[in-house]
Amino acid sequence: MEWNHVGPRLNSCMWILHLLPNALIIWFCNILLLTGIVATVAGFAAHRVPGLWPYQLGFKLAGILLLVLGVYFRGGLAVEAEWRERVAAVEAKLAVAEKASADANRTIEAKTQQRVTQIRQRMTYVKQYVDREVVRYNDQCQIPEPFVRAHNSAAEAPAR
Amino acid sequence: MKYVIIALLLSGCSTVVPVTVKFPEPPGRGAMTACPALQKLNDDARLSDVANTITVNYGTYYECAVKTDAWQEWYNIQRIIFERAGR
Numbered sequence: 001m002e003w004n005h006v007g008p009r010l011n012s013c014m015w016i017l018h019l020l021p022n023a024l025i026i027w028f029c030n031i032l033l034l035t036g037i038v039a040t041v042a043g044f045a046a047h048r049v050p051g052l053w054p055y056q057l058g059f060k061l062a063g064i065l066l067l068v069l070g071v072y073f074r075g076g077l078a079v080e081a082e083w084r085e086r087v088a089a090v091e092a093k094l095a096v097a098e099k100a101s102a103d104a105n106r107t108i109e110a111k112t113q114q115r116v117t118q119i120r121q122r123m124t125y126v127k128q129y130v131d132r133e134v135v136r137y138n139d140q141c142q143i144p145e146p147f148v149r150a151h152n153s154a155a156e157a158p159a160r
Numbered sequence: 161m162k163y164v165i166i167a168l169l170l171s172g173c174s175t176v177v178p179v180t181v182k183f184p185e186p187p188g189r190g191a192m193t194a195c196p197a198l199q200k201l202n203d204d205a206r207l208s209d210v211a212n213t214i215t216v217n218y219g220t221y222y223e224c225a226v227k228t229d230a231w232q233e234w235y236n237i238q239r240i241i242f243e244r245a246g247r
Contacts, residue, residue: 090179097245101184104237109188112230116190116223123219127212135208143210148201151210155198155217 029077033070039063184241187234195224 020028040063046056186192198217201210 087179093245094179094181097241098182098184100241101238104241105185105187105234108230108233108237109190111233112188112190112226115226115229119219119222119226123215126215130208130211130215134211138206138208141207143201143205143207145203147210148203148205151213152200155200157197 025073025077025080029070029073032066032073036063036065036067036070040067184234184238187230191227191230191234195227196220 039059042052043056043059043061043063046052046059052059198220199213201213205213
């Protein structure tokens with residue numbers, strides 16, 4: 001599965017089904033199918049009912065048309081349901097991944113904070129030592145100017 | 161006109177899944193701050209000033225190294241999570 005495509009595309013011609021609630025779609029498909037079946041049967045049986053036979057062609061055509069549409073939409077509905085399931089599965093996986101990511105971040109942050117605290121403590125300790133011990137040698141040791149220049153040059157940040 | 165209608169009809173044949181992948185958050189606010197510049201010595205610096213400045217600069221370096229380590233660990237973990245989610 002490729003995650004670098006935000007919003008992969010589905011090959012489904014049933015895009016309109018996204019806009020409707022499930023129950024309404026199912027009802028619509030079932031009514032379409034049933035009406036199609038009833039109209040088709042009526043079309044083929046119309047010649048037996050007196051007075052209906054002039055309409056048998058109309059019943060047949062309408063029935064077959066509705067039947068085809070009903071089957072088409074039922075198929076589309078099945079595909080749509082399958083895609084919705086897949087989307088739900090992907091969303092569940094993403095939720096797990098997001099939680100794992102947040103947990104990992106908390107762990108890293110805590111570890112980082114602990115190490116920074118250690119570094120600062122040690123720095124404070126060393127500075128106290130310098131102020132207590134090294135300061136005694138200030139008068140004995142003259143810092144030459146080239147030393148200062150060399151140090152400052154090394155400490156200079158590189159151009160960005 | 162005919163092609164416009166065909167294009168409009170075909171646009172219905174593909175829909176976008178409403179799933180967006182959120183980019184993982186950074187490992188804490190501290191990781192997003194830039195490393196500070198190193199301290200320099202004054203021209204009239206004494207031995208204790210030199211020692212203090214060097215101590216601060218080492219501390220700055222190690223704090224920055226901790227940030228880099230955090231980002232490396234973050235990347236390795238996030239990659240594992242990302243690959244596991246994609247399976």
